[in-house]
Amino acid sequence: MTAPNTQANSRLHSMTYSTRGADPATAPAFLAPLDEMGAGLPGSGLSWLTELRAAGRERFAAVGLPTIKNESWRYTNLRDLAKVSFQPAAPAAATIDLLPTVRAEGQDGPRLVFVDGRFRADLSSVEGLPPGVELLSLAAALSTHGELLADHIGRLAAADDRPLVALNSAYLADGPVLHVPAGVQVERPIELVFVSVGTEAQATSCHPRSLLIAKAGSKAVVVEHHVGRGDGTTLSNHVTEVFVGEGATLHHYKSQREGGGAIHLSHIAATVATGGCYDNFILTTGAKLSRNEVVSRLDGTEARTHVSGGYLVRGTQHADTTTVIVHAKPNGTSREVYKGVIDDTARAVFQGKITVCPDAQKTDGYQLNRALLLSDGAEIDSKPELEIHADDVKCSHGCTAGELDDDALFYLRARGIDRDTAQGLLIGAFLSESLEEIAEESIRDAFQGIIAGWLEEQK
């Protein structure tokens, strides 16, 4: 396989997050099931992997879950997780009859399905991929693509300062692997489906690891669906490492609509080489507790990243969006547009940090987070943060929180449109600004459909 990304090798990705504000006492319960699994994990003969798992385990044992004393976790409290005894999910026997898709009915395409973190070949298909493109499960790739994995896994997502990444590494076993060779354009969206089955009787956990590599001049579109079945308590602790090569473009879209008992924790770490573009959009509607961390590093000149999303929460849901954009090289562009809708006593968190390194002159950074509060009990905590070490840059950010426009609502109702429909129109209009960030029309439509479904549930 090709040589690893040298920029990624520098392991510059240790952010300044302190591990002060973690609780080691919570660690044993999360690590105990590992003893039983032991050598049962795939790829146990690979020394790099054994080391990575051991390091993750050691790290997590030392720190445990992050607490709200950790600056990055100030608004999201994982305390309740420690009260639950999670067991690794047993292989689910049930067939998954309703797989989500952005494809039109009857249209097939490349898709990998993971049930409780385990690859399901019977539900997956790699049909329609251009020659040379690799799309397979990590468990399988360990025996066939060991070198590729060794060169990339753990390069971006540093376990040192992120306890949950450490925990993910300790359990590292499966997840999707995509490798798009240089110059190859993958036209059809590649779907990655993650199903949390969950049972009433036992809280279950899984720790999928994804690896997405788009080599120089290539292009691909990846759509993730995270769905749940039932109300059982499930924990997905997902880590994704993304390598975008020179002049390559990776569109990475994700819809998280897990069940009401789900805890969804995700860390996406991306590096973008010269002239490359990493495009990320996350639509959050599910899970009782979710955190989406996106760290996108522009490690080459003239690189671009768009990190946007929408979060729609109600009831007692909690949705945390934490982004870090690092401009390491000159002439980079970053753009973030987030829109959130918060109802009942739900709470959303937006933390957006833009770091411009001394070398990154002519950086153009833009960040926007707008929240719409639909009830008095709804809450948004917004924390934008600019850290600029270069003098010739353009960086702006804006955060707003507001309510539905009463004048507009009355205007619509005065034309015969009932309150729910009128609210839906206004919420849809509010969200459209972020949805426009989605370059792929089919996916924009699909996500609009998810939003329409969410609004429908409101009634």
Added chain:
Amino acid sequence: MIEIKNLHATVDGKEILKGVDLTIRPGEVHAIMGPNGAGKSTMSYVLAGRDGYEVTEGSVTYYGKDLLAMEPEERAAEGVFLAFQYPVEIPGVGNTTFLKTAINAIRKHRGEKELDAMQFLKLIRAKTKALGMSDEMLKRAVNVGFSGGEKKRNETLQMAVLEPKFAILDETDSGLDIDALKIVAEGVNALRSPERSMLVITHYQRLLDYIVPDYVHVLAAGRIVKSGGKELALELEKNGYRDFGASEAA
């Protein structure tokens, strides 16, 4: 028939309407004139059902039904239409989507079949043409970037499409130059019919040259203090509202 009896209404605890009586029969066009602060706009909002306008006394009977007990959308579905003095801009909601949602909501309420995209377009094209509106205005977001005249034309278009039984025109002439006023008035006049009543609220007589009313009422300090035929408007134009205890300069 619309019967307003002894209507009292408060806004933020302040009484604005202090006992309005008015009966409007099908096909009639009534004008309400009055100085600023007389309660003209309050009256239109109370009739349309806006939050924050509390009726403390009196009743409004609308074709035998208690209008004040209805939600704004029910009133609209029952045929009440308020042409806004300041039509609201709604970024992100397309004018076409808005109109289609509105007409189908009302059709549904009336037990009529909802219009599909083709039927709707056919209807809307005919109406926009009559009002001298461009297709482009339909593609834009509701009232966003519209000139004053375009906004009022858009109101008239909605009225033409929704075919109300009782239309309230709140200061329709405000912000219009004479050409725009003529177009809007023509649109309104085209909608006059024996089944449709109108309440034209205006400060100036000018509008009534184009939308000629059957009756004119003077609203001052929350009450109708004088009623008459269309000639009353001309009298007001000449003498102002001084006779009714309000300063013209307000």
